[in-house]
Amino acid sequence: MKKIEFKEIQNYIIFGSGQFVNLLAPLLVAPYVISVCGIEQWGKIGAATSIFIILEIFIDFGSKLLGVKEISSNLENKNRISQYLNVTYAFRFIALLFIITCLIFILVFIPNLDINLYLFGSFLLMSQFFNPIWFYIGIENFKQINRLIIVSKAIYILLVYLFVKQKSDYVYVIFFLGIGNTLVYSYYYFQIFKEYKMSLLSISKKTLIDSVKREYPIVVSNLSIAVYTNFPILIIKYILGDFYAGIYKIGDMFLSVLRSYLTVFFNVSFPKFCSIYFNNKKEAVSYLKKMNGANILFLTFVVIVLYLVSLFFIDEFNLEKKLMTSLLFCTPILFVSLIVALNIPFYQMLILKNKQRKIAQISFLGALVMFFGCYFLTENFSLQGSIISLYIVEIFITVSIIISSLALFKE
Known part of the structure; x- marks a missing residue:
């Protein structure tokens, strides 16, 4: 071991x-x-x-x-x-x-x-x-x-x-x-x-069609995830213009750092989880709990440090008031990653159990929540509204995934 x-x-x-x-x-x-x-x-x-x-x-x-x-x-x-x-x-x-x-x-x-x-x-x-x-x-x-x-x-x-x-x-x-x-x-x-x-x-044409039928639910899921993570900047550009889109892109860039870390964690742990599960289900579930518990603790520490450091650097640089205020609105975006991290073990279980349709349904609903929520909140509360919409969407996605997968851990 x-x-x-x-x-x-x-x-x-x-x-x-x-x-x-x-x-x-x-x-x-x-x-x-x-x-x-x-x-x-x-x-x-x-x-x-x-x-x-x-x-x-x-x-x-x-x-x-x-x-x-x-x-x-x-x-x-x-x-x-x-x-x-x-x-x-x-x-x-x-x-x-x-x-x-x-x-x-x-x-x-x-x-x-x-x-x-x-x-x-x-x-x-x-x-x-x-x-x-x-x-x-x-x-x-x-x-x-x-x-x-x-x-x-x-x-x-x-x-x-x-x-x-x-x-x-x-x-x-x-x-x-x-x-x-x-x-x-x-x-x-x-x-x-x-x-x-x-x-x-x-x-053959038939082989391609069979592949599409088998994989399209996960494509709908991935597309929905891509929409609700990448569409906010397009809404901000449309409503607020290129300046605020640029500001949001800076905040999103740091969130992308944390999302990429979570991707690393997912990509390394998922193949291992699959191989263990087919031999010993209890050991696989234990593996998920142990690895994800350590991951969330580490990520929490990193997010808090990044948040404090970003506040320090924004305060130190002599920025114009509009730019400084906008950047300060973006700093809370870092904590979105903690919500995403909570759903990883449950998401992995859904994929392992071939519940791609369920994932697709949740992700599609999440994309709809993001689209209407981000548009309404950005139009009424400017850049701060778009940040709030990210929290709403990720909480909705995470809660839905956890509820959908809890029963699978008992099988």
Whole structure:
């Protein structure tokens, strides 16, 4: 057991160090881009990035969750993994072509859109087709994930600092992220392609349709999650303008740091939980309680420290009153992560028990609560209202997931 626990800690450290670089990239890019291009342009970048994140869900489909489960459950069956890779990437290719076509149509026929920002940013969608990180999570090769992240983000940061030199260059920021990811992801994708002798053209129409039917509930769930986490900035941009969208993007950037940490925790613990559960259910439940208890305690400490540090730095910098007040409104956003952390063990149990439809229903309702709540509260209470709406949505999601999964722990 000690060896298993040591390996578990080692996986967290290895994967966590890569994610640290992943999180460091926007923290290094943001101050530079804001200083060169302005907070309003940063707001435009934030809104466009949110749209691309939502669109990426259709390319990923169910691979980030069901794909990890499928790979981790068939480590000794190379043919099964090869078949799943073929189906997954065949669908990704079709989805990518469809989304790019629709995006070009929208850019051409809908006026007042920032054409260059979205056209160049579409390279981020291309990189998502190649993205093999979910596969390496499934086989628990976290060192390989680190290489992917570190090299791609190094390219991104370097390109931004080399070529973003004037206000109008903000249109290239997402493009550089897409280029860095595409170069690195495609290299590892073709290695996997060769090792597993993939053949995307061998997939039948029926196989693709069966895959869609099996995975679409989790896609609805992922899409709903993407909507309620990324749509607020679009509502803020529409109601309050690019300045406040830029301010919100700064607050959301720090929340994203904590969300990414939770993603690390989820991605490392979920394959392990699955493998233990099929051998010993009681031990698996005990594992969940122990790991998530430690996780929540650690996260609480981190959030409190970040909150106090952010208040100190905002007070120390000589900022104009409007900017300082807006940033102060964003600091409570950090505590949203604690609510998210509470639902992780229950969410994992729902996925393990193939309750994707239930997850999809909860997430869809959460997206509706966010959309109407955020719009109403932002319109009436400005930026503070949008922060309140985040708490309302996450509490609704967490309570619903916990209630839905409690009975499963007794089975």
